[in-house]
Amino acid sequence: MHEWSLANGIVKSVLEEKEKNRAKAIRKVEISVGEVSQIDTETLRYAIENISRGTPMEGSEIMIDVEKTELRCRTCGHIWNFDEVKGNLEPVGEEGDNAVHYLPESISIFIKCPVCMGQDIEILGGKGVSIKKIILEVED
């Protein structure tokens, strides 16, 4: 569960953007979470609200969208959903999380194509955590 450190990065970036643009207020923050990163969105939201308390981000609308992840085998072209294989990922962390939770783009190290067993796998759709949009109120 590294939701708290991600939340730290999100709040810090949003506040930096506000400063950079000399904005008056932060109206809304839209966050996208790739399914492959297996982020607990409730924890992420709680952490963001907690960390932003007492900052200009307190009370801003937070939208968190989970983006589905599909995987494509570059060897045979097979496409499948991440849900089908996430149970096969071995835990590496003390808290039982797998490596893909921390490093989404490392997935080809840990899984094989169910059809040809190939490992040249491409991620289609959601990967890690990104801030898609920050809506700021700027003085005229």
Add this chain to the structure above:
Amino acid sequence: MEILETGVDPRDSLISANLDRIKRVIIFASGKGGVGKSTISAHTAYIMSERYKTGILDLDLHGPSIPFILSLRDYNVKEGEKGILPAQVDGIKVMSLELFMKGKGSPLRGNNKYEIIKELIAITDFGDLDYLLVDMPPGTGDEFLAVLEIFRKNGEIIFITAPSMVSWQVTKRAIEIARGKLIARGVIINMGRNESIVEECKVMRIRCIGSIDYYPYIVDRNVGELKDTDYFRSLRELFQPLITH
């Protein structure tokens, strides 16, 4: 009232917060493989850790070897409040993709390597360090370019070459690519001497830090067994002028 919309990568602010707590970043690079770069960077980390808070970041994503050289085994990823905690061995903080992949192969393409490197630096909490040494894979591909970008503010780079002109001619290309992007500390000739390389360093206006002889006994030995050898003494001598603040 005007509305402004913008998007950002939250990892960028995590990276800058992490790097703000590290006094110096020294990157070990080479043109070709097999020149002893990982061995030198791991052993240098060991020497530095005797007096300074030192970490090492292994960015050889296809052939990570720092955990093996430092005899680091059975690590489980641990989390602190500010991110993943690096493994610790002999007082050195270690982060490597190997801590996650544990002996598996890594079939990774270009952009995914860039993302993994960015992610590793964003989520690893090295804490306050005097030195972070970075072990690079050979060559000037994705990993090298990612490092030029991420450490461009004040990263320092040392190039390791074997004494052969074959190794050197590839190292020269890496030196040119990094020029103006990182602070070049110099060149180390490993496993022998070569006066032509020393001369060419002058022409290229890069310092030749020195050379390390070939010591066959260092292969597969653990650091503890090596610390009183001639090899370690020459390494200490070489790095002494570089590690004083």
